[in-house]
Amino acid sequence: MSDPGERRYRLLVAGYAVSSYGTFLNLVALNLYVYAVTGRALAVGAFMAARLAAGFAAGLAAGALLARRSARSVMLTANLAQAAALLLLAAAPAGARTAMLFLVAATVGAGGTLFLVALRSSTPALVGEDRATWANSLMVSGRSGAMVAGFASSGLVVSLLGYTAALLADAVTFAVCAATVAALPAARPRPERAADPQPRTRLPAAVAALGTVPALGLMVALRGVDALGSSSHNAALPVYSTRLDPHHPAVFVSVFWCVWALGNVLVQQVLRRRHARGGRPVGARGFGLGTIAMSAAFVLAFAGLPWAATVPIAVLAGAADGLTEVAYTSHLQTLPEALRGHAFGLSATVENLGFGAGMLAVAAALDTFAPLPVVAVAHGTAIALALVFLARLTRRRSTLRAAAPDAARPPFVGGPI
Template sequence: MTSDFKSFRYLVAGNAISAYGSYLNLVALNLYALSTTGSAGQTGLIMAVRLAVAFCMGFVSGSIVSRFNRKFVMIFGDLSQAVALTVLLTVPADARPALLYVVAVVAGVGGTLSSVALRSSIPVIVGQDQRVRANGLLTSGRSLAMVAGFASAGIVVTAFGFRTAFAVDAATFVLSAANMARLPLKLRRSESAAPSAGGGSISPMIGLRILRATPVLLVMIAIRAVDGLGSASHNVGLPVYSTALNPAHPAEFVSRFWAIWAVGNILMQRGLVRYLKKSGRSIGENAFSVGTILMSASFIIAFTGPPLIVGVVVALCAGLADGFTDNAYASRLQTVSDDDRGYVFGFSSMAENLGFGSGMVVSALLLDHHSPLWVVGVSHGVAIACGVAFLSYVFVARRREARRSGGEKAAAPLDSAAVGGEAR
């Protein structure tokens, strides 16, 4: 399909609206679960169910987005969540606690399908040469949505109640689905169901077989999963750390941090696109590893209690590095052929959810015995170690290849056929 950035901008706007609903729902649903059940354990279990379902969807999401029209998959992902929230609003009050688990399941299914379908469709919508720019717009929209969703959730619930919060959630998903339905995007299913795969294989096995031909992508996905462990640690640790800093205003630090983080994320997307356009370069796996290292280091420093100005700079750096890493990762995976891309992103989704979900559980347990700095330092330290190890391996491999070729220019990247000559 030829590049259609006008339609894609509308798609970004709709995705940002549904992302706002997702983040608002994340807070409101947890608060409502705690209010209705009176049990922190059940509240945590509902979150665990949501994450577990998102992980399990990795087993089928690749097949679904490869075999069905991706536009319809994204519409289904939004409408299913809107329906679940509407049912929650209309059932009797005594039935709602049990229904919360259903809402969590639907959120895991719908959110994962929409994400995998959208990320695998970007090169089809805008063209391979515009995918970094498109990923930047998409990430910027979601960053704004995250800050707005988290910041407004408490206000909406406190001022208008849970019913209004869930109604707003449902409305955002309906608006996103309606926006998607009207866009002239012809996201047909892939021409073939992963030619490299066996007939009856499940999605992760198909994705793994595809990735074996480009092992560098498999390493990137593994680093991304470890990075999910680190992300979980700072998501769990930030509220605890913020409360310890200012018990009278526990949300002050965490709100400021995420707002500055979002600014850095958005600035990176705009700056990255301009730089790549001006220089003619592109981003690859080495850049992704460097970004992961810098991002993890920034989050660790944020928990050391830096002065206000230094803290602002650190939060900005975390956002810059996070935005760069996210774009580099998605853009690199999108170089896979359209027939295989859905399976690769399905495998990636499974790995990311595994890292983040297990990280949430482990971090919560560790925070009962260790400081937030210790938990975040260990978790993000592992991500830093993986990034450094990967960069070292690539450097040694290229030096060896250069010597083998008699001192000529170093050979192309480890899987050059798939990279297409991307600069590092």
Template sequence: MYLAHAPIYEESGLSHLHWRVRALVGAYAVSVYGNFLNLIALSLFTYEVTGSGLGLGLLMALRLFAGVLAGLGAGALAARVGRRAMMIGADLGQAVAMVVLALSATGSAPVWLLAVVVVVLGAGNTFFTVALRSAVPVMVGHEARVRTNGQLTTSRSVATVAGFASAAPIIELAGHSAAFAVNAATFLVSAVALSLLRPRMEEDRKGPQTAPEAGAASLRQVLRAVPALLLGMVLLRGVDALASSSHNVALPVVADVESPGDPALFMTQFWASWAVGTFLAHQLLKRRHASWSEGRWGAYAFAVGTCVMSVSFVLAFTGPAPLLLMAVAGVAGLADGFTEIVYTSRLQAAPDRERSRLFGLSATAETSGFALGMVAAAAALEMWPALAVVGLFHGMALCAALAFLLLSLAARRRMIEQPYEKPSHSEGANTHGPCTRTGPVPRA
């Protein structure tokens, strides 16, 4: 039965995920698999239809731009229709788009149809992700959100590798239409799971409420309410996304140089090692206390993890031996998974009425950074070697993470060392007694 008033964990404790959450994680993994299968298939099909790299780039940019706009409106939409309804609608919309494209792929699909499809995919993916991330604390409770985020991150990593690895065989054996049909089926699996399992995704609210009180806080209200440290994490996440675009663009180039006979195998080994690292990150965090993602400790851990990830990705492009490359890629995946879990868990600590807006803002920052980085990195690769491009972009992320860490530590030190002075009566102070500050230092 659907539990209407409690997180869906077993009463025996937090040692095991409830089967409903496991089922949702599995459905999410299927959906992610379809997304990354589609990423390869749609890119190849778009290039075939447009006949130019410019056409492919413009349509991919349109997809990312749709995601940016969707992030700005995701919080308001979630407050109006509910998170579960938004996720189901996103799945069904993307499934319909892929069915239409699968039927059109047998002939000559018009460019306008591709444009509509990429807009639906870009917006739908953002709507789904924002709703899912902001709903995790409601589904499983705040104490269990780190473990659930780890499950989601691990399943996504494995599904990513599987989607990339299976794209070429499916397209070669059955064509683009089959790949699009498989992707449509994965969206339907996710929508059906959400419909049947009916997870609780909204906090109970007592009494009559207006739209803002029910969770539709405006973006301006969220920015005012969120501490500067948390907004700094969102900004750093956007810079990290910009840096990550560089190795995504440069890896196929390096694979073609390092393994001209089978570049696909090179890329599969790289991403498989990365996925193993993300799995290890989940194993590490689930054995630690949730304070890894709380307050300033979560911000510090996120910044340090970003530094390790950037350095690891740069080292992966220095031409190491195959086994060393896999080890470095694994460390990059470990840091990537660590930062993803810590960052998501930290944002989920925000009040429910602000959480969807906050994740929408995060999605906008990440998608904008990745879109800008894809264009800039592709242009830079025309002039410089892959190592220089990846080093430049991840160097920016490294500098941003170090600056964020230093500024956070300096602000913390000023807060602790700030003297508490007793105001004088002439300054309009409270005349009923001394003004004192007690209790712990406020957390970010």
């Protein structure tokens, strides 16, 4: 690419992919380390809860933080903080490791959320609003490959190199990402604004951002329910895989996620080519349809079908997952820049809440029920809300057309539907 902005963004996405590898590596390695240090399964659950709670709180604060600081400084600080926390844990004496683990949980949870909110909200400014779909697709592709690599290598890294080496490698990935963020140009000083005589709290500011676009609040709610559905298949996959093959329980999980990633990468290629040819963005309607396809595919993955059917189902799940993320992110990026950080911060909070609540509910349900009905209920809820969302969009489109019968296509503030 000849455009310096796009070159810098590609470098940033490469750094993000490296740090995403570290994130997925530590999802496995840190949980194992918590259990090795404490010897208690309850501590593993508490560690995950602390991580999710920190991400939840960071989502609430992200909009206000980005209103005061540049996205570059937020991304840089988030990566350096995570790298520093992991280095401190690796160097901590035995007596201090338990306390350090929960400091790492909070730092990684908050840092990951703040980085992603800052990246998503600043993408249009980095590459231009007309290139946002291309940029989001590139970002999702990098993270999908990193997820598979992180999950696939975590067991080998811990087994062959040990926990200390895994923590150091993880810290290096965040340092690499910080270096790519540092390569971005410094933000221009923001003009001074008159003080608001009636200061608003963070959450109402975020809610006000959603209120600027019709059905956007419902869209964010659907994203939260989708996160609940995601928690169901993430929790149920190890159980289902063990039931399929008790002697090789990792086979189904590994193959499923590799094929899922393939579907995700393929759809990103299609989206980028579509954008290069001047095609319209997928929009909110694509997000709703993609959510239905993705949820249905994840339910079918637990139906006990033969591999010949399961593989294309996993490809569909990955493709629909990638499509919905790009459509959702691109749609929120059509908000005015001043509101974007608040909207993405609230979205991150809703997603963390959905995923965390889902993990608790699904873990309890799997003690009693088989994986298929548990996943079907969680993803069925997402499908039901997606149908409501699509009906709302259709009704709005019909209303606009009836109000402007001579218009070839009614305008829609906030992106195409």
